[in-house]
Amino acid sequence: MELGVLVALNHDVRNEMKKVRDLGLNTCQLCCFDDSFFTDEMVVLIKEASEEFSVRISHFWCGWAGPMVWDFQSGPSTLGLVPTAYRDSRMQTLVKGIEFTHKLGVSDIITHVGFIPEDPNDREYNGVLNCLQYLVQKCKERSIHFLFETGQETPVALLRMIEDLGGENVGINLDPANLVLYGKGNPVDAMDVFGKYVRGVHAKDGLYPTNPKFLGHEVQIGHGKVNFPALISRLKDFGYEGAITIEREISGDQQIADILESKKLLEALI
Template identity: 55%
Template sequence: MRVGVVVGLHKDTDLKEKFSELREMGMESCQLVCWDRTLLNEETAALVKQAVEEEKIDITAFWCGWEGPRTWNFYEGQETLGLVPAAFRFQRLQMLMEGSDFAKLIGVKNLVTHVGYMPENPYDPNYQGVIICLKELAAKCRENGQNFLFETGQETPVTLKRAIQDIGLDNVGVNLDPANLLMYGKGNPVDALDVFGEYVLGIHGKDGCYPTDGHELGAEMPLGQGRVNYPAFIRKLKEIGYEGDITIEREISGEEQKKDILMGKKLLEDLIAAE
């Protein structure tokens, strides 16, 4: 298991500089995240490929956002996040399809996104609508030689596994963010591996706490300072045979972010190296 970091792709991003910084931090992989639909084109892809070639960075996944409102809480979030809100579903599916084509242009095999608060009731009409949409997206990814990965957090592990089974294609998996499971109050990440471990194709290295009220997510924390039991989590990943990367995500900015990333990198590498 290698340790990498999440890199954001924006209009003003100098990827060569970003990737050079990763190299200086002792990393050789990342997940590339983009929420700007106007960047999903051949010109941007050429810049990405040039930066990858020059700095020798592996992009293990393309994390594709979607257009429209988004509120990361338990109330407005139900109405705005992912493919679950019917009002935004078609528009967002189109952007994710474009994201799959962009990932193909840059040679990336995993497409990741948040699907939203999927209903736990499989008879909920909205659940079936999302599954139909995801079948189209997964089929598009398959045409492009890719996997589609659910970013965990907004659905329970059982709901997520059911959705993968109901989509019914062999290129659908999980990008497991252990902190998100806690911050959304949906499950314990170590135990979740018993539910959907065989589908895990990517990992975020992030930490956080359980929610303390019914409106807002739990707090994100520096890796090792939240409620994710990383020693047990890494042991469990080894038990199930996970050999992919762990990509650190620290959702703050500035020097504190870099400090926390380096601290998290050391913690993870020490745990990975332990017997």
């Protein structure tokens, strides 16, 4: 395993890669919700910066446009591919993202699919499945894995969708905090359900929701409900050797301090 950090793609990608190196990290997940960045010129800039600072891009995290509300009230109708109102446009963005990932020479693309229905007989379930079959095929043609970021669905619903897709060139970016923040499961126990499909990991911590309208709170690693010693041990049990990507959803000096503290804690575990 090697440690990395989540990096937002912006116009100053060189400085972002330098920040990764200054943190003493070797890998990053590159994240972008704006497909205007998915250009050949940006591919060149990213590759040059990655090489200059010896930072490997482990995954490309592809977001999408349109309304997005990260809660339990409006989340189901605004997030991912589940809402029919935004499905087509987000499909187009993800197709662009797949091609962008391929040009970067990165093997895995990640996104939030949304609140996948628990009931496989729900009429929206097959609609999402059909969209994903198309995207997964696009990925397969380019030797890319399509990864579900955990959070809005239970581990069992996620496993069902992956197996309905055939389990080939699909996988999971395990965000253990998201399972807690959405109240969908214990991330260590979730490894028993889908551990063999994990191809990426976010190092993030959080607290369970106590208000049924809102997610729980993201917190510094070691201050939440994720048992990182047990989680890292389970990842090792499944033979996971990929990147552990630190994500801290605040900004400024405190974010840097928390990332460095997380790095220290995780280095002792891996």
